[in-house]
Amino acid sequence: DVKVTQSSRYLVKRTGEKVFLECVQDMDHENMFWYRQDPGLGLRLIYFSYDVKMKEKGDIPEGYSVSREKKERFSLILESASTNQTSMYLCASRGTVRDEQYFGPGTRLTVT
Amino acid sequence: GEDVEQSLFLSVREGDSSVINCTYTDSSSTYLYWYKQEPGAGLQLLTYIFSNMDMKQDQRLTVLLNKKDKHLSLRIADTQTGDSAIYFCAERLHASGGSYIPTFGRGTSLIVHP
Numbered sequence: 141d142v143k144v145t146q147s148s149r150y151l152v153k154r155t156g157e158k159v160f161l162e163c164v165q166d167m168d169h170e171n172m173f174w175y176r177q178d179p180g181l182g183l184r185l186i187y188f189s190y191d192v193k194m195k196e197k198g199d200i201p202e203g204y205s206v207s208r209e210k211k212e213r214f215s216l217i218l219e220s221a222s223t224n225q226t227s228m229y230l231c232a233s234r235g236t237v238r239d240e241q242y243f244g245p246g247t248r249l250t251v252t
Numbered sequence: 253g254e255d256v257e258q259s260l261f262l263s264v265r266e267g268d269s270s271v272i273n274c275t276y277t278d279s280s281s282t283y284l285y286w287y288k289q290e291p292g293a294g295l296q297l298l299t300y301i302f303s304n305m306d307m308k309q310d311q312r313l314t315v316l317l318n319k320k321d322k323h324l325s326l327r328i329a330d331t332q333t334g335d336s337a338i339y340f341c342a343e344r345l346h347a348s349g350g351s352y353i354p355t356f357g358r359g360t361s362l363i364v365h366p
Contacts, residue, residue, distance in 0.1 A: 144294075171351050180260070182340070182358035183295075190351040230294055238283055239344050239352045243294030 143167075144244040146231055152250045159218040161247050163231030171234035172214035173241065174198075174206065176227040183230065189214055221251045256357040258341050263363045270328040272360045274341030277322060281343040284317065285354065286326045289338040298339070299326070328362075336364045 147162035165172065173188040175198075185198030189208040203225060207215040214233075218225055228248050232241040258274045276284065282303050287295040301308045301315045301324070308315045314327040328335055338361050342354040 173353075180358065183356045185353065188351065188353065196351075232295075234352065238300055239354075240283075240285060240297045240300060241287075241295070241342075241354060243287075243296070245294045246292075 144231060144233055144242050146244040146247050148247050150248050153221050154252055155222060157221050159221050161216040161229055163214045163244055164212050165233040169233035173232040174216045175230045177230055178227050223251050226251045255355045256341055256343055258357040258360050261361050264331050265365050266333055268331055270331045270362055272326045272339050274324040274357055275322055276343045278343055278345055283344045284324050285342040287340040295340060331364050333364045336362055
């Protein structure tokens with residue numbers, strides 16, 4: 141079974157802090173994704189990566205950056221956290237048979 | 253507007269059938285998916301259908317695809333309280349870098365009453 145893990149389930153940070161969210165997958169998938177999920181808005185794509193050191197902006201990249209130094213790890217960085225970045229953050233990797241996505245359990249981030 | 257649309261809420265009684273509907277816009281989508289999200293968890297692939305199929309059945313789940321109307325539905329027979337979750341419809345789209353990006357609907361919250 142594919143396993144996607146995220147470094148924290150819950151995180152509380154202060155405005156202006158730099159925040160790192162880590163995601164690791166164990167199936168050697170090339171493609172990885174970061175989403176945020178907000179009530180009534182569904183999933184919104186922040187960034188994705190189709191290979192090591194490669195990244196593409198999604199629909200809402202402002203205020204975020206990403207890092208993919210190793211194939212199995214994809215990190216989301218909030219350079220200077222703001223209260224409007226309080227959200228559930230979901231990481232996913234893409235399977236190669238049906239292009240289905242495998243999601244991590246999510247990180248609920250609160251910025252105060 | 254949204255590429256994938258679905259209603260936000262559905263309430264059913266335990267034992268009844270649930271039908272969750274979705275419309276999508278890209279006729280070139282080769283795969284269409286249903287994901288399930290239980291409270292406090294990430295999304296899990298529930299089922300999928302290939303675009304050359306009209307119907308797919310998997311135990312209590314039936315997926316119907318109407319390509320002409322770009323309409324996808326998920327039917328859950330004998331709905332149980334454990335089926336209470338958010339259900340997301342998604343289509344597969346091509347993006348830059350040779351990667352396929354799914355577009356998700358906003359999700360339908362299914363509430364099952366005892």
